[in-house]
Amino acid sequence: MRIGLKQREQMNVVIVGHVDHGKSTLIGRLLADTGSLPEGKLVLVEENCKRNAKPFEYAFLLDALKDEQSQGITIDTARSFFKSKKRDYIIIDTPGHIEFLKNMVTGAARAEAAVLVIDAHEGIQENSKCHGYMMSFLGIKDITVCVNKMDLVNYSEEVFENITKEYTAFLDEIRLELDNFIPISAREGDNIVSRSRNMPWYKGASALEALDAFAKVAPNYARELRFPVQDIYKFTAQGDNRRIIAGRIESGTVHVGDKVTFLPSQKSSRITAIEGFNVAKQKEVSAGQSVGLSLETQIYIRPGDIMCKANERPPPCGLPVPGKYFLDGKTALYKE
Amino acid sequence: MLWFIGKDSTVLLWLARKVFFGYVPFPLVHIDTSFKISSMVEYRDQLAKEWKLNMVYGQNKAVIEAKQTFPDGNINRIECYKVLKSEALKHTLAGDWPRYRMNHETGTYGVDTNIEPYTGVVVGVRADEEGSWSKERYFSPRDPNNGWDVGDQTPELWNQFKTDFALGTHLRIHSLLDWTELNIWEYVQRENIPVTGLYFDQGEGKRYRSLGCYPCTFPVDSTVKNVSDIIEELRTGKFSNIAERSSRAQDKDDGGGLETLRRDGYM
Numbered sequence: 001m002r003i004g005l006k007q008r009e010q011m012n013v014v015i016v017g018h019v020d021h022g023k024s025t026l027i028g029r030l031l032a033d034t035g036s037l038p039e040g041k042l043v044l045v046e047e048n049c050k051r052n053a054k055p056f057e058y059a060f061l062l063d064a065l066k067d068e069q070s071q072g073i074t075i076d077t078a079r080s081f082f083k084s085k086k087r088d089y090i091i092i093d094t095p096g097h098i099e100f101l102k103n104m105v106t107g108a109a110r111a112e113a114a115v116l117v118i119d120a121h122e123g124i125q126e127n128s129k130c131h132g133y134m135m136s137f138l139g140i141k142d143i144t145v146c147v148n149k150m151d152l153v154n155y156s157e158e159v160f161e162n163i164t165k166e167y168t169a170f171l172d173e174i175r176l177e178l179d180n181f182i183p184i185s186a187r188e189g190d191n192i193v194s195r196s197r198n199m200p201w202y203k204g205a206s207a208l209e210a211l212d213a214f215a216k217v218a219p220n221y222a223r224e225l226r227f228p229v230q231d232i233y234k235f236t237a238q239g240d241n242r243r244i245i246a247g248r249i250e251s252g253t254v255h256v257g258d259k260v261t262f263l264p265s266q267k268s269s270r271i272t273a274i275e276g277f278n279v280a281k282q283k284e285v286s287a288g289q290s291v292g293l294s295l296e297t298q299i300y301i302r303p304g305d306i307m308c309k310a311n312e313r314p315p316p317c318g319l320p321v322p323g324k325y326f327l328d329g330k331t332a333l334y335k336e
Numbered sequence: 337m338l339w340f341i342g343k344d345s346t347v348l349l350w351l352a353r354k355v356f357f358g359y360v361p362f363p364l365v366h367i368d369t370s371f372k373i374s375s376m377v378e379y380r381d382q383l384a385k386e387w388k389l390n391m392v393y394g395q396n397k398a399v400i401e402a403k404q405t406f407p408d409g410n411i412n413r414i415e416c417y418k419v420l421k422s423e424a425l426k427h428t429l430a431g432d433w434p435r436y437r438m439n440h441e442t443g444t445y446g447v448d449t450n451i452e453p454y455t456g457v458v459v460g461v462r463a464d465e466e467g468s469w470s471k472e473r474y475f476s477p478r479d480p481n482n483g484w485d486v487g488d489q490t491p492e493l494w495n496q497f498k499t500d501f502a503l504g505t506h507l508r509i510h511s512l513l514d515w516t517e518l519n520i521w522e523y524v525q526r527e528n529i530p531v532t533g534l535y536f537d538q539g540e541g542k543r544y545r546s547l548g549c550y551p552c553t554f555p556v557d558s559t560v561k562n563v564s565d566i567i568e569e570l571r572t573g574k575f576s577n578i579a580e581r582s583s584r585a586q587d588k589d590d591g592g593g594l595e596t597l598r599r600d601g602y603m
Contacts, residue, residue, distance in 0.1 A: 076486050078470040079463040081516055090514060102491050106473070109493040138493075235359050238388075244357055248495075277358045278527055292357055 009087035009216060014111035016104060016135065018127035019096035021119040022148040024074050026186040027093050028058025030208065033193045036082035037061065058186065076100070077107030086212040096127050105134060113142035113214040115207070118167065120159050120183070121152040129170055136176045144179050144210040150199065151185040157201045179213065180204055219287040225252030226315065227307040229262070233292070244275050244292040245301065252309070253286035254293070259310040262301045264317075268310055269295040337458040338425075339364040341376045342547045343531050347520050348460035348512055350529050353387070363390040363437075365428060365457070369420040370400045371549035379532045384438055391438040392448060394428025396420055406551055413552055420549070429454045429506075456507035462520075463513045465580060472513055475499060478506040517580050518570045525563045536561050546580050 015023045031037050042061070049056045059074075074095040082089050092111055094104040108114065114135050118128050135143055145167060153159040160183045171178060182191055183202050190196035193208045205213060230247035234240075254260070254271060261268045274282045275292035285291045293307075308314055337352060337360070339345045352360050366380060384391035399419045403409055406416035427433035430453045437448035463470040473489050475497050490498050501507055515523075524531055534544045542555035560569050 076471040076489065079514065080470060081464045100487065103487070103489065106489070106491045106493065109491075233356065235357070235361075238359055240357075240359075242357075246355070275357055277354045277356075290355075 008083075010090070011087055011113065011214060011216060012090045012092060012111045013211060013214065014092040014094060014108045014114045014140070015117060016094050016108060016114055016127075016131040017096055017117035018119065018122075018125035018131075019098075021096060021117045021122065021125070021128070022059075022186045023096055023117050024059035024061075024093050025057060026115070026117055026146060026148065026184070026192075026207065027080060027091050028061040029186045029189060029192050030091070031061060031080060031082055032058060033189060034082055034084065034208065036080075074100075076103045084208060084212050089211065094131075096131075098127060098130075101127075101130070101134075104131065105138070108134060108138050108140065111138075111140060112217065113211075114140050114144075115211070116143060116145045117148050117186075118145060118163055120147050120149050120156075120163060122149075123163060124166055124170070128167070132167075132171065132176065133174055136174050141177075142179060142214045143176065144207075144214075145181045146184045146186075146207055147181060148184050148186050150183045150190060151188045155183070155185075155190075155196075155198045157183075157199070160202075180210060182207055182210060220251035221253060221286050223251040223287075224312040224315075225254050225258075225260075225307070225309045226250040227252075227254065227293075229301055229303055229305045229307060231303050232301065242275065242294055243298060244294060245307075246290075246292045247307075248290045249285060249287050251287045252312070253284055254309070255284045260295075260307050261310045261314070262299070263306045263308060263314065265301065265305065267299045267301065269297045269299050272296050337362055337364050338460070339366055339380070340460075340547075341366065341372070341380050341532060342460075343520050343524065343535065344460040344462060344512060344515075346529060346531055347515075347523055348458065349389075350523075350527060351511060352458070360387070360389055362458075363392045363454075365425075365435075365454070366391070366393040367421055367424045367428060368393045368395045369424070369549050370395065371405070371420070371551060373534060373547070375534060376532055376547065379530075381438070381443075383530065385440065385443060388440065389438070392428075392435050393445070394424050394433055394435050396424040396427075396433075417552075429457065455505070456509065458509040458511060460512045461510055462515050462517070464516045469510075469513070472510050474510055474513060476508045476510065477501050478508060480504050480506065518567065521563060521567045521570065525567060531563075535566065 015027055017023050032042060045060045046056050049060065074093060074097075076095065078093045080091050080093065082091060092107040094107040095101075096104070108131075116128065116132060116135070118124055132143075145164075147160050147163050150156075150160065160181070164181045167181075168178070182204060183199055184191040184207055185196075185198075186192065188198075190198050191202065191206045194206055195202070227247055227249050229245055233244045233246055235242070254274075256271050256274060258271045259268060260271060271293055273294040274285055275294060276282065306315065337345075337348065339349050349360065349364065352362075364384070368377065380391070383389070396419055399405055399409075404411060405420060406413050409416075411419075424433070428435055431451040435448040435450070436445040437450075438444075439446055461469045461472065463472065468486075471486055471489075473492050475490065475492070476484070477490065478484055492498070512520075523529070532547070534547060537543045537559045541557060541559055543558045543560060544553065544555050545558075547553060558569065560566050
């Protein structure tokens with residue numbers, strides 16, 4: 001008998017914001033205060049700092065590369081793992097330096113929710129806005145802003161309110177709505193796990209509570225079937241005559257016996273079997289599952305085709321593609 | 337695909353069988369340092385036969401025969417690792433050192449006639465194991481000298497991956513980046529994947545948590561004898577706060593974690 005995974009909910013959260021506003025420090029602090037660090041790790045980093053005559057920073061728990069520690073900045077996005085009572089998190093730390101925006105976008109694209117960090121002392125900077133914009137562009141809807149380094153502004157409610165007002169005005173421009181603004185000091189541990197006594201005027205959630213409040217988006221079971229064909233396999237050399245269409249179901253469900261249509265060729269066939277290795281025979285699979293399918297007729301389809309159900313609404317097709325583009329090159333493009 | 341016999345690369349191998357409906361359509365490469373605990377090699381060959389794997393191994397014969405290894409030779413752990421593993425891996429992948437391929441008719445290994453370089457490898461590293469692994473991409477191009485430019489990696493957006501690379505690129509594919517040690521064991525349990533017995537206590541109150549060469553890897557104190565108890569031990573037990581690779585001596589000898597080795601071609 002196969003044993004099912006006792007699965008805890010898992011969520012990817014990205015931490016973004018301008019350089020030096022304390023993203024890595026916030027994560028380091030979250031890890032340390034929730035007991036998510038391996039034993040001795042904190043001591044090890046403290047000792048390393050002492051040896052190199054550097055002040056201890058929680059960020060060093062995250063910035064693993066030698067270059068990152070020597071310059072005190074995050075170069076590349078990094079994953080770290082921690083648990084709250086509610087669920088497991090993969091926290092994605094991102095670089096706040098404008099030069100590494102590309103790395104930040106990579107980290108953020110994997111996230112379901114975001115925490116944007118703004119330095120209370122330095123205020124809203126170029127990347128506070130740029131990253132906010134990137135969040136909306138990547139489609140991340142659940143965002144919390146942490147106004148960090150409140151200790152440097154004497155935990156002033158006025159400073160916090162001003163930043164909140166100014167940043168909300170910017171968010172209105174890009175039509176992004178926020179869950180909340182939280183005044184924190186990552187270095188001192190204020191409002192990270194529990195409410196801080198240094199800011200009695202703040203009655204909202206702590207950073208950890210805000211993470212736990214992020215809503216998990218459910219897979220699109222109820223929508224129409226969309227199955228992008230990843231590849232077509234045949235293992236004739238091993239004496240297997242199945243012709244298997246492999247891919248992951250993006251939305252909807254599919255049953256054995258369903259009539260399906262492939263786009264853009266409009267070729268149709270019927271599902272005869274759902275294939276898998278080391279799984280019980282299935283009659284139905286749905287969104288989020290990676291599966292193999294066998295068809296009744298051997299039609300020629302290609303990777304990249306989209307399989308839909310013949311009796312469901314087909315995806316809208318059109319020629320003009322609305323979208324925003326950016327380039328992945330090492331140098332800027334110049335017009336000759 | 338690199339199969340170093342441990343739990344992670346065995347899960348990776350299992351995932352390949354899932355993806356390809358029971359078959360593995362590429363060679364599996366193991367680097368035999370000759371210091372592997374002998375039951376690891378037996379376990380490798382047993383599964384290779386049972387699952388009909390295209391099994392290949394490589395090795396740094398010269399230094400092993402000259403005994404220029406730790407602790408016998410005048411060499412430290414990191415240097416030893418470099419010659420036994422990184423060098424052997426580099427040359428095995430490049431095809432300029434002999435590769436030994438399993439002959440499924442005889443069940444023995446012979447020198448492989450295919451000396452074409454492997455231009456890409458699938459590797460079972462996990463981001464939670466080590467600092468520099470937490471910075472990896474799923475598809476990571478390296479230059480012909482194995483160079484890794486951490487600051488300038490390819491963007492990976494949503495689940496869209498760039499899989500086309502310039503000629504001469506050496507590609508590393510990291511499928512398990514988002515898995516934790518606990519996830520690995522939970523999956524081993526769910527799928528009932530055979531793992532080597534070294535992970536379990538054989539009656540001496542010790543088991544391995546991470547597998548490497550015996551002079552540099554130490555078992556941990558544990559009386560755990562099966563997969564579900566490992567899961568329980570990791571969830572609640574004394575290991576929940578101890579780094580997994582802390583039983584690997586060469587990590588500690590390198591001030592920057594594995595970074596030095598990694599930049600030099602170690603996985």
